[in-house]
Amino acid sequence: MTLYIGNLSYQVTDQDIREVLSEYGQIQRLNLPVDRETGRMRGFAFVEMSDDGQEDAAIDDLNGAEWMGRSLKVNRAKPRDSRS
DNA sequence: TTTGAGCGC
Numbered sequence: 566m567t568l569y570i571g572n573l574s575y576q577v578t579d580q581d582i583r584e585v586l587s588e589y590g591q592i593q594r595l596n597l598p599v600d601r602e603t604g605r606m607r608g609f610a611f612v613e614m615s616d617d618g619q620e621d622a623a624i625d626d627l628n629g630a631e632w633m634g635r636s637l638k639v640n641r642a643k644p645r646d647s648r649s
Numbered sequence: 650t651t652t653g654a655g656c657g658c
Contacts, residue, residue: 567652567653569651569652569653570651571650571651571652572650572651573650573651574650575650596653597653598652598653598654599653601654601655601656605650606650607650607651607652607653608650608651609650609651609652609653610653611652611653635650638651640651640652642652642653643652644652645652645653645654646652646653646654647654
């Protein structure tokens with residue numbers, strides 16, 4: 566499953582996210598989208614995790630939690646638009 | 650700062 570994490574601080578790095586999310590399961594993939602033109606983080610992330618049943622606990626725990634001075638928004642990610 | 654790429658006619 567893939568987790569969507571929004572409202573991230575610009576200071577957050579992929580390693581920070583790994584640290585936190587690894588408590589709830591094995592991280593398969595991490596994606597931190599940046600604005601293609603400005604190179605800035607877009608303020609959210611996607612974390613694909615092994616389906617071991619703890620992802621929902623991660624959502625419960627982290628959604629609304631304060632992290633790096635911001636309130637996280639954690640959800641199940643929606644599939645990305647594919648452009649065959 | 651809230652759903653991912655890339656980017657040509």
